[in-house]
Amino acid sequence: MLTTVSHSDLVACSAGEVRAAIRSGSYDQHTAGLAAGKLQCNLAILPEKFALDFLRFCQRNPKPCPIVGVSDSGDPFLPTLGQDIDIRSDVSKYRVFRDGTLHDEVTNIADIWADDLVTVALGCSFTFENALLRNGIPVRHIERGLNVPMYRTNIGLVPAGRFGGRMVVTMRPIPEAQVDKAREISRRYPQAHGAPIAVGDPAEIGIKDLAHPDWGDSVEIKSGEVPVYWACGVTPQNVLLDAGLPICITHSPGHMLITDVAEDAETTILRKN
């Protein structure tokens, strides 16, 4: 029987050590705060037949869908993100969708891996949140140990093939005097949603009530703070769901793929040493 490890057991571990714990089946929890300094990714695995259109869709919507890695068809490895990454086992929890419906939530997809599957890794907000914190900008949901609030908007995406829809955003309350700095810092991370999409009035982007996010937890906006909205990695998940593919696999929310790429690297391609 496998020994189960906890989040705190893994906090000081390297990216490779965390992946090894996940691969062995001894860790199946969320990855926030693990492998500090390394890029974590949203995950989309889909049949090759739809991959060209999905890559076109991501290229046309780079803020919600920043592509950081693409596998060969049928190849479960992602050497540009980490030499030993096996996508069949190295994510702590997966969601399997069939015909646009959640079919299963599992900790290993080796039994359903197929020769025509393509893995697309997309950047995630952990990267710029860490940069905001390093630069003295508070991030409310992290302070409070909550999940970031996420909202559907009326912002149309640029379609490609069967992929399209509207953008999902995250919201972080930022002290008014620090909004410009938050914009400047997050813009440095195009591989992680980049600069905010909007600042201020939620109605302008079609959000009715900030107190009731569509996903995640509501957070307090204090006096002197303004809501700042960033493109969110739930966008491509929704788009994939709506596309109704015969099969599609994503990570479970918060259970990201941990890579060996430094968050501050100029590109998301691991350099050979």
Add this chain to the structure above:
Amino acid sequence: MLTTVSHSDLVACSAGEVRAAIRSGSYDQHTAGLAAGKLQCNLAILPEKFALDFLRFCQRNPKPCPIVGVSDSGDPFLPTLGQDIDIRSDVSKYRVFRDGTLHDEVTNIADIWADDLVTVALGCSFTFENALLRNGIPVRHIERGLNVPMYRTNIGLVPAGRFGGRMVVTMRPIPEAQVDKAREISRRYPQAHGAPIAVGDPAEIGIKDLAHPDWGDSVEIKSGEVPVYWACGVTPQNVLLDAGLPICITHSPGHMLITDVAEDAETTILRKN
């Protein structure tokens, strides 16, 4: 009969006006210095059958091959780069390759356009050169009215399908005290080759003799200057040539696609207004 216009006639024109002159057949010269402030692109048009692998190749080699736009299959328009861009007519000179051999050089490809062709637009060095100049860093080949010197290197590319090979770089002599600033400025343009690949000794990246570039013109390196090397858009052209596709169309050197996207925009996706 069409009136022919000169480069100087077009210098003050907008991107759309320059494209209209090219489209009408009245301008077939190089595009350096035209439509100031707008993104110009390297061009690769290839059959859909090879497009997924080519996009994977570009994603894995983002410094020589920064993807800035991808068309739908068979669609000659590129609305994310400019509302009226018709790729069959809007580049001033094209090279048509068949089975890996230069077959023709033409000013219009409407007669060979086909329903399975995909256009991939890649960033070009004009973008960061303009930024260097704006920041007081001299660019020798521009000062002298020459073409930038380009060299084959021993730097291996990350392969995808039939696409692979070695990187081509450009070289610009930079005053030693300004190298860090040049690195910092060009890194801000990931859509245009980003930061330098190497600085200094040409032998370290497999260049035998800086005085004899593989393409372009030799430029003087003055006392106190060091050679600085950036990834070059000739890389994907060579890779496409070596791949021996049945058909492949590129721009002719210096005859770039002019877009409506601002060089300083956060993303290369034109926002609807």
